[in-house]
Amino acid sequence: MIEIEKLISNVKPNRFRRDQSGCSFHARSSRGGVLMAISPRAIGLHVVITGASSGLGAALARVYAKPGVLLTLSGRDKMRLLSVAADCVSAGAEVDIVVCDVTDADGMAAWLTSADQVRSIDIVFANAGIGGKAAIAPPEGEANAVARLIFATNTLGVINTVTPIIPRFVGRQTGHFVVVSSLAGLLGLPHSPAYCGSKAAVRVYAEGLRRLMRPHGVRVTVVNPGFIDTPMSRSLPLPGPRIWSADRAARAVKAAVEKGRSEVTFPWPLRLAVAATRALPSRLVDAILVKHYRRTTFS
Numbered sequence: 001m002i003e004i005e006k007l008i009s010n011v012k013p014n015r016f017r018r019d020q021s022g023c024s025f026h027a028r029s030s031r032g033g034v035l036m037a038i039s040p041r042a043i044g045l046h047v048v049i050t051g052a053s054s055g056l057g058a059a060l061a062r063v064y065a066k067p068g069v070l071l072t073l074s075g076r077d078k079m080r081l082l083s084v085a086a087d088c089v090s091a092g093a094e095v096d097i098v099v100c101d102v103t104d105a106d107g108m109a110a111w112l113t114s115a116d117q118v119r120s121i122d123i124v125f126a127n128a129g130i131g132g133k134a135a136i137a138p139p140e141g142e143a144n145a146v147a148r149l150i151f152a153t154n155t156l157g158v159i160n161t162v163t164p165i166i167p168r169f170v171g172r173q174t175g176h177f178v179v180v181s182s183l184a185g186l187l188g189l190p191h192s193p194a195y196c197g198s199k200a201a202v203r204v205y206a207e208g209l210r211r212l213m214r215p216h217g218v219r220v221t222v223v224n225p226g227f228i229d230t231p232m233s234r235s236l237p238l239p240g241p242r243i244w245s246a247d248r249a250a251r252a253v254k255a256a257v258e259k260g261r262s263e264v265t266f267p268w269p270l271r272l273a274v275a276a277t278r279a280l281p282s283r284l285v286d287a288i289l290v291k292h293y294r295r296t297t298f299s
């Protein structure tokens with residue numbers, strides 16, 4: 001908490017940038033939390049993470065945090081972002097914080113291009129998403145507003161994160177997009193049709209993007225996690241099977257990115273179970289999943 005306050009107290013408000021969309025973009029130094037001028041910084045990795053204020057995004061920020069690395073961390077909750085930023089600054093990273101909703105296409109484009117001017121971005125993690133209890137469908141079906149919000153965040157939010165940087169990566173003939181989908185994107189569950197659909201959409205989008213970008217030297221990795229221990233999964237009534245810690249998941253994702261893998265899916269037993277549903281008759285899979293949905297209490 002002291003670290004956070006130190007960061008806040010050392011920031012000079014007249015140096016904050018706020019674009020017309022209302023998204024705020026703050027540049028900070030690891031050296032005492034003094035606000036830095038927005039000017040090109042040439043050395044070290046620049047990693048952008050959306051949904052960095054919680055769960056997997058926060059864990060990714062922490063596993064990438066080290067001296068020389070610039071982390072641009074985005075989310076909507078400024079205090080939680082500051083808390084993650086303080087940990088990363090303690091590990092020696094420089095951290096910029098952006099408060100922005102991924103559904104705001106103009107705001108996202110504005111801060112992403114500003115961030116790329118501060119230092120050329122190397123890796124973009126399109127990680128922000130909604131799910132868990134918020135995405136559970138009632139037996140009578142999902143309301144229009146709920147289904148639209150899930151797609152706006154999980155699908156259009158990814159597109160709003162990726163598209164502003166595509167021409168920059170293509171121009172430089174380098175860069176890496178990491179799109180966080182889900183094992184739920186490989187299987188339509190009665191528990192959350194919109195969530196599964198939103199994640200399937202980004203998985204296939206990223207697959208096509210990977211093939212489009214390959215001749216330009218730009219990499220794309222899709223992440224299909226099973227259950228990760230985060231506020232999202234904790235909002236569900238039961239702990240998910242084979243759940244991984246956020247730190248373990250972040251390390252697995254970082255390793256896959258470093259190896260240039262096109263897809264990473266974990267844990268393997270759930271990956272196998274999902275693959276098995278493809279081999280079974282759909283009537284049988286329907287019967288199993290409908291029974292499971294009926295037996296689950298979501299309140």
Ligand SMILES: NC(=O)c1ccc[n+]([C@@H]2O[C@H](COP(=O)([O-])OP(=O)(O)OC[C@H]3O[C@@H](n4cnc5c(N)ncnc54)[C@H](OP(=O)(O)O)[C@@H]3O)[C@@H](O)[C@H]2O)c1
Pocket residue numbers: 050051052053054055056057074075076077078080100101102103127128129130131153180181182183224225226227228229230231232233
């Ligand atoms: N946890 C799992 O079991 C699991 C499994 C498979 C896939 N995933 C995927 O992994 C990703 C991270 O999830 P998580 O488990 O870490 O969940 P989480 O702890 O709930 O974190 C979600 C993050 O997304 C951000 N976010 C949500 N809506 C946003 C919006 N409209 N604009 C900007 N940021 C927004 C949140 O920021 P604020 O709170 O600051 O708004 C938060 O930082 C998601 O895409 C999720 O679908 C999770």
